Amino acid sequence: MTSAPDILIRPAVDADGPALADLIRAVFAEYEDCPFVPEEFPELAAPASAFAARNGAMWVAERGGAVVGSLAIAPNQDPGVFELFKVYVAGPERGGGLSARLLERAIAFARAGGGRRIALWSDSRFTRGHAFYLKHGFRRVAGIRALHDAGVTLEFGFARDLGPGPALAARAS
Template structure:
């Protein structure tokens, strides 16, 4: 039995998603959350991802929005045609280890399969080691060296990728 619902986000969810991000950043020394400077898309978050050809979902529980994850076509120049990318993966600290991130991921994975994506990728802060373990349990592998983001948090990110080609042929 689950005590949450996965639903497409609306633009009105931007403040709740901002609170998730701010709380997650507060867990790491040096992570700075400046909504106006670095997250203006939160002002119309569902519209932002729709304009990119994607969707953002939230996990909704009695206490409000407790998780988020988005999927949109990747803009990485080295990605295969039709590749998708995951964004905005956050789960409230008090709600972790309840299957929320997995439910969000399964929703995004189903959408990627429906879109015929050959691959899903994501970029994740090098400091988010718990997230790295989650992505690896979901079948992602880390690729290449970290890239510098030149943001307020002095972020370096790892690229994680998961091929969907084998799954499309029934092999994965």
């Protein structure tokens, strides 16, 4: 575990695509039968543009010029609901508050856009991520989504009402 304060969080740019692919590949490698197939992630060709085109945003976290985390958000088809995407943090960076810092940015973005709720889908194998979501006010929603991808991925849904007030400041203290 490392200290998150010396990590820079900045808006993603399209040139981050290869570094994001490397990050996702490394995270997937931690799990059995979880292959990273670049063709299944066309948005990584121009990640900032891909999420901007959806009226969303993406951030990356850097340590020493290397991308060690990411998170994207965009409105989904339901009014007032924003969806999280590309929530990845490199193994050595987990546990130091980086994920919470990225989530704070997403919550602020959603609130500024009139969001009342945040939702996401997460690979059923990513149990550590599930614990993070539950710790930060998300609830598991009914149902499982099958992606029919190379990893035969099944995903669990999570959602969190935003409510009034600061995103995570009260929870983090």
